[in-house]
Amino acid sequence: MELGVIGLGRMGRIVVDRVLEAGHEAVVFDIDEESVADAADAGARPAASIVDLAEKLGPEKRIWLMVPAGDPVDAALDELAPVLDSDDIVVDGGNSYFEDSVRRAESTDAAYLDCGTSGGPAGAELGFSLMVGGPQWAYDELVPVFDAVATGPDGHDRMGPAGSGHYVKMVHNGVEYALMQTYGEGFELLANGRYDLDLESVANTWNNGAVIRSWLLELCEEAFREEGNDLGDVADRVEGGSTGTWTVQEALEQEVPVPLIYQSLAERFGSRADDGRFSRRLASRLRYGFGRHDVPRRE
Ligand SMILES: NC(=O)C1=CN([C@@H]2O[C@H](COP(=O)(O)OP(=O)(O)OC[C@H]3O[C@@H](n4cnc5c(N)ncnc54)[C@H](O)[C@@H]3O)[C@@H](O)[C@H]2O)C=CC1
């Protein structure tokens, strides 16, 4: 099969490499010319624009978008719109908001597959986990490509109709936030607790047979090995947050309690105060107000 891939960053390039490795062909485009040249060196056919990519694909186009969520997806679809028809298939493999995916599926002439992608750049060799939403026929048609990009036939499935792939990925990310938070809390207690512990060794021991072993825990082990037991100069600031926010918003709308996911998101937001947390500073001052307790002051 020949796949058009638009967006050749950390994730899109892996899609290209894996489909090529599996014996398919790829036509590629990115607004960054160097990325296109690199992918061409690896065996893909370079395109000079999105329209050029579509023309090179001929009839029954199969196109995978791997651009940042939001406007870049709409921009790519706008450019593709004049050349797409109902025999064509577009996959959005990014972290798009599921309601955007429903809107896009309704407004494009092609069959639209919203594909939640998990595994990250570090999962390149193993392959990704793919959560796909959209028409069954389009999913079935692209199974050879999904087999190649995912860990294999078990690494992908159709979740349901339009939007369901990105919906499942959104919730996956909420779970990811909470898992990261709970590992963080456990290691924070160990780092500040009664024993002088080697945290890399703890993580390694847990990763060998413990109930809480996982890939994120392997990444904890890697972080302690590479940054040191105290995480060296890694700042107390966590970026990201959009997918976790959507998860919490959806949970509120559905009246489903997700306190751990919410708390993990709130911890991220809290980490971004440049000047210390206002709420903690006020709490400290209030302890003086009611109890005349000492107020630690800034240097
Ligand atoms: N990095 C990760 O761990 C994961 C990322 N994702 C999602 O996959 C998508 C891509 O992520 P990354 O590869 O990490 O981002 P990236 O920033 O590494 O790559 C994005 C690429 O898209 C290109 N691009 C932007 N606008 C374009 C346009 N209009 N036309 C053509 N190319 C365009 C950029 O030049 C860049 O090469 C995002 O939605 C992201 O949230 C999903 C799972 C994991």
Ligand SMILES: O=C(CO)[C@H](O)[C@H](O)COP(=O)(O)O
């Ligand atoms: O989807 C992912 C992993 O599964 C991406 O790495 C995403 O960027 C993670 O979310 P955030 O940036 O909010 O931490």
